[in-house]
Each structure stands twice: as structure tokens, then as C-alpha cells.
Amino acid sequence: MEKVKIKLYRIGNLYKEIDFRALEQWNSKIFTFIDDIQTLSIQEDTQGPFWRYLDKQLENIIPKPDNKILSLCIIDHPLEENYYIRRLSDNRVCISIHEIKDILKTEEISLNNYLLRCIYELALVFHSQNSKVPISLYKLAHDENRGCLFDMNAHKENIAKSCNLPILCDECYVKYKAYSVSTEFLDRIRKEIKKINRNLFYIIKAFIQKRPIVSIVLTSLFAIFLNILSSYIFEKIKELFQNIGNVG
Numbered sequence: 277m278e279k280v281k282i283k284l285y286r287i288g289n290l291y292k293e294i295d296f297r298a299l300e301q302w303n304s305k306i307f308t309f310i311d312d313i314q315t316l317s318i319q320e321d322t323q324g325p326f327w328r329y330l331d332k333q334l335e336n337i338i339p340k341p342d343n344k345i346l347s348l349c350i351i352d353h354p355l356e357e358n359y360y361i362r363r364l365s366d367n368r369v370c371i372s373i374h375e376i377k378d379i380l381k382t383e384e385i386s387l388n389n390y391l392l393r394c395i396y397e398l399a400l401v402f403h404s405q406n407s408k409v410p411i412s413l414y415k416l417a418h419d420e421n422r423g424c425l426f427d428m429n430a431h432k433e434n435i436a437k438s439c440n441l442p443i444l445c446d447e448c449y450v451k452y453k454a455y456s457v458s459t460e461f462l463d464r465i466r467k468e469i470k471k472i473n474r475n476l477f478y479i480i481k482a483f484i485q486k487r488p489i490v491s492i493v494l495t496s497l498f499a500i501f502l503n504i505l506s507s508y509i510f511e512k513i514k515e516l517f518q519n520i521g522n523v524g
């Protein structure tokens with residue numbers, strides 16, 4: 277199974293928002309990042325309404341990739357039509373974290389989850405279209421929010437649903453199978469995206485918020501267990517020193 281090759285760019289450093297090291301180390305049989313992440317900058321002001329960068333402006337600064345490579349650029353700025361993903365010419369795509377970062381912060385979901393969700397979506401499209409990203413007359417997403425990689429998320433706040441344990445819904449599975457994508461590839465995506473979840477801290481926090489009484493009982497039981505364990509260890513150490521004293 278050939279992996280989709282991705283060249284990653286960012287506009288500005290974005291270190292505060294994104295854990296790039298974790299992103300680059302994500303283990304996948306679906307895609308791989310080539311080279312180091314390159315940082316770009318836009319010198320000119322926005323040309324779109326509401327301070328949005330237009331596709332043509334991004335196309336001027338994101339380098340064209342070599343054959344069979346997908347170029348992904350991450351930006352913290354509104355894009356044309358306020359979309360969060362813009363497909364550009366020559367296999368270039370721009371993903372914006374503008375507004376999304378605030379939505380996910382409220383939901384306590386990391387931006388890395390969002391980026392991975394977008395990357396799996398784009399990797400599948402790229403793979404299914406013979407290493408091309410189609411631009412026009414190609415509808416990627418369905419309007420219904422199913423927590424699927426291909427949810428439209430016309431209202432951006434819905435994005436959170438597919439950034440924690442996203443799925444590839446049955447309709448999309450069948451659709452991409454019809455594009456001659458192997459079941460091995462599709463099943464592998466389904467397996468890997470199960471790992472896109474909230475981190476452990478937030479899982480525990482959510483559990484405590486949902487079930488406070490159970491949490492108190494569990495915490496009390498754990499405290500009692502720790503108490504018994506420490507008493508046992510203390511007695512064993514005391515015995516050990518007594519035995520050493522007797523031998524001496």
C-alpha cells in the first residue's frame with residue numbers, strides 16, 4: 277500500500293497553537309510527511325472581504341509540489357468564503373485554524389486532532405483521484421453531520437464532532453470504494469482515525485463532570501487502597517530492619 281506523500285508548510289510559526297512534533301511523529305500507513313516543515317510568510321495584505329486571503333494570494337506563496345505530492349499549508353487567518361479548507365491549483369491545499377482554534381478550545385480538543393482529521397480526508401481524496409486534488413465541480417462533503425471525515429461543517433462549530441473519534445461513514449466508504457480505493461486502504465483509515473481522540477486529561481475530566489458521585493466513590497476507594505498499601509510496605513520495611521538488627 278503506497279502512502280500519500282505530504283509536504284507541510286505553515287504561514288507564521290504557529291508553535292503556540294500546534295504541537296508540530298507530535299503531528300510529524302503521527303504513525304500512519306496512509307500518509308507520510310516528506311522533508312521538514314517549511315515556514316512561509318505573506319508580505320501583502322488581504323485582498324478579500326473581512327480580511328480574508330484569496331486563493332490566488334495563497335497560490336503565489338505556496339510552492340508547487342513535485343508530481344504525486346500533496347502540499348498542505350496551515351494558516352491562522354480567514355480564507356476565501358471563510359472556508360476552513362481551500363483546495364488550490366496544482367495539488368496545493370490550505371487549512372485554516374482561524375475560529376476553529378476557539379471552537380476546539382471550548383470543547384477541550386487539540387488542534388492536532390483537527391489537522392489530522394483534515395489530513396486523512398485530503399489523503400483519501402488525493403489517493404482516490406490518482407494523486408490529484410480536484411478543485412471544481414467535485415463535492416467532497418455531505419451536509420449531514422455524522423462525525424465523519426467528510427462532514428461539510430457549514431457551521432464551523434460542528435467541526436468538533438469529527439475531531440474526537442471521527443469516523444468514515446458507510447456512505448463515504450462505499451463512495452470511495454467505487455473510486456477503486458482498496459478495502460485495505462479504507463479499513464486502515466477507519467482503524468487509524470480511532471486514535472484521534474481527546475487526550476487522557478480531558479477524558480478523565482469529562483468522566484468526572486458526567487459522573488461526579490461515581491468519581492468520588494472511586495477516588496475514596498483508591499485512597500483507601502493507597503493507605504493499605506503504604507501500611508503494608510511500612511511493616512515490611514520495619515520487619516527487614518528488625519531482622520538486620522537481630523543478625524548484627
Ligand SMILES: [Zn+2]
Nearest residue numbers: 424426445448
Ligand atoms: Zn461520510
